[in-house]
Each structure stands twice: as structure tokens, then as C-alpha cells.
Amino acid sequence: MDWAVGVDIGGTKIEAALVDEGGAVQGLHREATRADLGPAAVLERLRTCIQAALDRAPGPVRAVGIGFAGQVDASTGVVYYAPNLPGWRDVPLKAELEGALGLPVFVLNDVHAAAWAERTYGAGQDWDDLVCVFVGTGVGGGVILGGRLQTGASGSLGEVGHMPIVADGRACRCGGRGCLEAYVGGWAVAEQVRQDIRDHPAAWGGVGPLETFTAETLADLCRRGHPRAREWSARLGRYLGIGMVGVVNVLNPRGLILGGGVLQGFPEWTEVVAATIRELALPSAARTVEVRRAGLGRHGGLVGAAAWARLQIRSGLSRPA
Ligand SMILES: [Zn+2]
Secondary structure: OOEEEEEEEOOOEEEEEEEOOOOOEEEEEEEEOOHHHOHHHHHHHHHHHHHHHHHOOOOOEEEEEEEEOOEEEOOOOEEEEOOOOOOOEEEOHHHHHHHHHOOOEEEEEHHHHHHHHHHHHOOOOOOOOEEEEEEOOOEEEEEEEOOEEEOOOOOOOOOHHHOEOOOOOOEOOOOOEOEOHHHHOHHHHHHHHHHHHHHOHHHHOOOOOHHHOOHHHHHHHHHOOOHHHHHHHHHHHHHHHHHHHHHHHHHOOOEEEEEOHHHHHOOHHHHHHHHHHHHHOOHHHHHHOEEEEOOOOOOHHHHHHHHHHHHHHHOOOOOOO
16 A cells, blocks of 8 residues: 545645545644745645654655645646735745655645545546536636546636626626626625625524624525525525536536535535526536536545645656756
């Protein structure tokens, strides 16, 4: 048995673990990112976290794979930009870590890593053409065509959350308007429903303080059968469905996998999306696509990064610094 280290790094935490060839995770180590301290300090914490995982390895470790919450050139391992990590512009992450660790390191976008995990170990194992969409606070996606992860000309392929679905619609965090994320992203769900509670308090009854009302609160109310909450869930699921019609028409995937924290709270959205595709997508594309829930949990990102690193080694793409 040999091992790879998989890493998931975002604006709040870094997680590193040993991942075996079957995708099993062992020796998980977690650190706060402390993104406020800047790239040099974060790099040091990242190195410490990876070293902690390496120290627990029961056998040889072949490579390190890093799923990074930002725009990454997966071929060079350079981080172009990370919205939640101040100062990260054109950081040669792969070269820096290979120098420090003496192991081959591969870097890819964290959502792409999670999509690759679904293809390798999760709900997409039997498909070569699939799209994974993760609905959490933000909305992101990963696209695999012909069995290959697609990263685009500059690493941002699959940003389905910032696909406009309403002309001149709600303002989005990206600076655009009418983006899918501005309707179904966790932050947007909370914003819209809080406004509805302000406008129609009688329809909601006493649902508690507005400041703490989140997408999770809405999901809770749905589970308890609250009529207005259920209406909102149906409306938001429809927005997601409309977005997915566009994705299915453009990419003609065999599989569409839906995951992420917000989606978990609204399991009914999977069927709403499938029904909207049957109703509105091009018949040829609608006929072949199957919609499934994601099969992997919250370690999908680091598991996918490790699997990606193994693939690069096998393909002879290892280029130690
Ligand atoms: Zn946007």
C-alpha cells in the first residue's frame, strides 16, 4: 500500500490527511488558515499541516495533492488569485512546497478536486462525461468530459454559480447581476427569505430573529412543513433547475451530480432539477442525463486532490522543482 497526502485549503481552515488508493482517509490534521497573516504565514501553516500527515504515514508517500480555494493553473501549480485569502496573487505554490517537502506536489482548484473525487470514488464512477455542482455558501462546479477534468484556458472552467440566469437580476458577490449563486447560494437564500419575512411577517408567524435566519433555518422549517418555507424551497429549487438546463444544453453530460451543504438541507431540489431538465432542456440532452446526489461527504476535496496527484504521477507529469 502506498499513500498520497490530500489537502483542502480555504479561507478559514486547512485540512490534510493520508489517502489510500481506494480513497480512504486516515490521520486527518486540521489548522486554522489565518489568511489574515498573508501568504508567507499561510504557506508555513500549510507545510506544518502536510508534515503532520506525513509523520503519521505507515508506508511510502508518493505525492501531495492540494485543493485550493482559488483560481489555480493546475499545470504549473501557480495560484493566480484567491478571493478569501488576501495577498494570494501569482503564488508559485507547487514550487514552494516541493522545495520544502522534497515530494511531488500538484495543485488544483478545490471544487475541481471535489468533482474529481466524485468521478473517482463517488456518485460519478460509471460516467466519463459529467458535471458536478456544489451548492454551499457559494455555488461552484467541476466538469469532466471524456474522463478528463476540464480546467479551461485559465483555470476557472465550471464556475456555474456565476452564470447569469436573470437579466439585471439580484446583485452577486462577484460584482455581476442575476447570477445563479445570487439566488441559491447560502448567503443569497438567507438574504431573500429575510426580506420576505420583513415584507410578509404574517405569512411566516414567529420564526425567530432575522439576524440568525440562514439557509439552514429555512431547511429546518421545510422539514417541519412550514407552508411559506416550502414555497420558497420550491422557488429556489426551480432557479437551480433553470441553471442546470443551461449546463445540460451546453455540455450534454451523461451525469449531473448535485452536492454541497445547502443542497443537503433541501433534498427535494434534486427531483425539482431533474423535472425542470425533463421539461425544458433539449430533448436529446434531457434524454441522456441522469441527476444524482453527491456520494462523498466533506472530505471530498482532499480525497480528490490526492487522487489527482496520483494520476499526475502515473501520467508521468511529475516535475519536481
Ligand atoms: Zn456572480
